[in-house]
Amino acid sequence: MCPEKTVTSEPEGCLSDSPIGAGLDDTATQDNTVVEIDCVTKTFDDLVAVDQISLRVNRGQTLGLIGPNGAGKTTLLRMICTLARPDSGDVRVLGESVSRSPRAVRRNLGFMPAEFGS
Numbered sequence: 001m002c003p004e005k006t007v008t009s010e011p012e013g014c015l016s017d018s019p020i021g022a023g024l025d026d027t028a029t030q031d032n033t034v035v036e037i038d039c040v041t042k043t044f045d046d047l048v049a050v051d052q053i054s055l056r057v058n059r060g061q062t063l064g065l066i067g068p069n070g071a072g073k074t075t076l077l078r079m080i081c082t083l084a085r086p087d088s089g090d091v092r093v094l095g096e097s098v099s100r101s102p103r104a105v106r107r108n109l110g111f112m113p114a115e116f117g118s
Contacts, residue, residue: 002039002052032058040089042075049075081111
């Protein structure tokens with residue numbers, strides 16, 4: 001469960017509780033952080049697509065999102081790429097919030113989904 005808090009540069013509580021963030025080095029400095037997801041939730045009507053996910057990806061790390069259809073992988077990627085907004089929590093790319101500064105995020109990011117334009 002993500003604690004109620006304002007967004008800071010260091011996520012609290014969720015990183016080690018989240019199976020998607022398991023094994024990531026949570027001692028890295030902010031300067032080394034490329035993508036930071038802090039207690040993010042996204043729903044579509046009654047469906048909870050992403051439920052309080054937190055993780056950090058540092059420079060030089062590779063992260064794979066693995067799970068069954070409907071697990072929230074694409075929704076999470078869409079939020080990282082500014083194509084969807086989190087209902088709660090924050091996603092930052094190179095320190096820029098996808099909610100507050102989507103254009104700054106887009107300048108530093110490229111994304112081509114397999115099903116583009118369908």
